[in-house]
Amino acid sequence: MLIHNADRRMQIYGALLLLPAAVLLGTFAYLPTVSTLVNSLFLPGFRGSPPEFVGLENYALLIEDRTFWRVARNNLVYALGTIPTSIALALGMALFVNARLPGRGFVRMAYFTPTILPMIAAANIWMFFYAPQIGLFNKILGTLGLSGVNWLGDPSVALGSVIVMTIWKEAGFFMIFYLAALQSIPPELKEASDLEGTGRWSFFWRVTFPLLMPTTLFVLINALINAVRVVDHLFILTKGGPNNATNLLLYYVYENAFSFFDRTYAATITVVILLVLAVVATVKFTILDRRTHYQ
Template identity: 90%
Template sequence: MAKRTSDRRMQVYGALLLLPAAVLLGTFAYLPTVATLINSLFLPGFRGSPPEFVGLENYALLIEDRTFWKVARNNLIYALGTIPTAIALALGMALFVNGRLPGRGLVRMAYFTPTILPMIAAANIWMFFYAPQIGLFNNLLGALGVTGPNWLGDPSVALTSVIAMAVWKEAGFFMIFYLAALQSIPPELEEAANLEGTSRWSFFWRVTFPLLMPTTLFVLINALINAVRVVDHLFILTKGGPNNATNLLLYYVYENAFSFFDRTYAATITVIILLVLAVVATVKFTVLDRRTHYQ
């Protein structure tokens, strides 16, 4: 009897410890999600009239929305351009600064500096780089006798320009995680591989990279989230233009909610984004985790 009472007290104690986090999670995550789902089933009221329940009509309109599909395609290209590039660059930088080189601390700081810059400040810096007449990139190309493009005004290169800035901003952040993971690998493994005459390339693919898989999956999820929640630097650089060439999903949500004042349609797009992220997270936790080696 005394043991049962003690167990119940521990359960109550554990529940009380989890209560603050549960309240915050429910207030700022689950309740807004439910409210967004409910809003997506209505049409906005006009001139004081109440919202009209329309069921799945907003989703039917979304399927027929050509702009939405163009924005979704842009976001897919953006994700395919930023995620593997930023991860590969971060891993390469981490391997470089993890070795013995002069001024290693300064190099690490230089790699990490873009991360600590606010996105608005970084976007303004790159706007100067991309300026057609006075920009750094076109001046460098002009010195070589090459006419530079309108980096943010040409639909064929605008999205690539935004991708380049995003990779520059994110790679240093991901590098920190890889650097921490590399420093946690026991040095005895490399010593044993050297005694066996294993090449550095073979040691990397057979030992280092498998041990970095948990970090890679963590970075991959963060990179995917970053690829979806792009708003601030688009607002500074292109505002989704030209002709929606750089418009991405979350910025399209922002436009519908605060520029077109169609918050129910914005809620519909948000629900679709959440569903896609939920599917990706499910695949990650059910498939990829089983193939990951944890120390």
């Protein structure tokens, strides 16, 4: 009986420890998700009238919305352009600064500096780089005898310009995780491979990279989320233009909610985004977990 009461007290104690986190998670994650799902089933009320329940009509409108599909295509291109490049660059930088080299601390700080800049500040810096007349990039092109480019005003290059800025901003952040993972790999593995005469690339692909898979999985999920939650630097750089060439999903949600005042349609788009993220994350965990070695 005493053992049973002790177990009961431990369960209550554990539940009380989890209660603050559960309240915060429910208040700021689950409750807004349910509220968004409910709002997506209504049409907004006008002139004080209550919202009208329309079921899945908003989703039918979403399927026929050409702007939404263009924005979704932009976001797919943006994700394919930023995620693999940022991760590969972060891994390369981590391998470089993990080696013994002069001024290693300074190099690490230089790589990580873009990460600590607020996105608004970073966007303003790159606004100067991309400016048509006085921008740094066009000045460099001018010294080479080449004509300048309207980096943010030309629909054919505007999205690529935003992608380049994002890679510059995110690679240093992901590098920190890879650097921490590299430093946790036992040095005895490298010593054993040297005794066996294993080449550097063979050791990387057969030992280092498999041991980095938990970090890669974590970074992939974060990179995917980052590729969808882009608002702030679009607001500074392009505002989704020109002609929706750089408009991405979350910025399209912002436009519908706060520019067009159609919050139920914005909720519909948000639900679709959450469903896509859930499916992609599930596939990633299912596939990559089979190749992941947890120490």
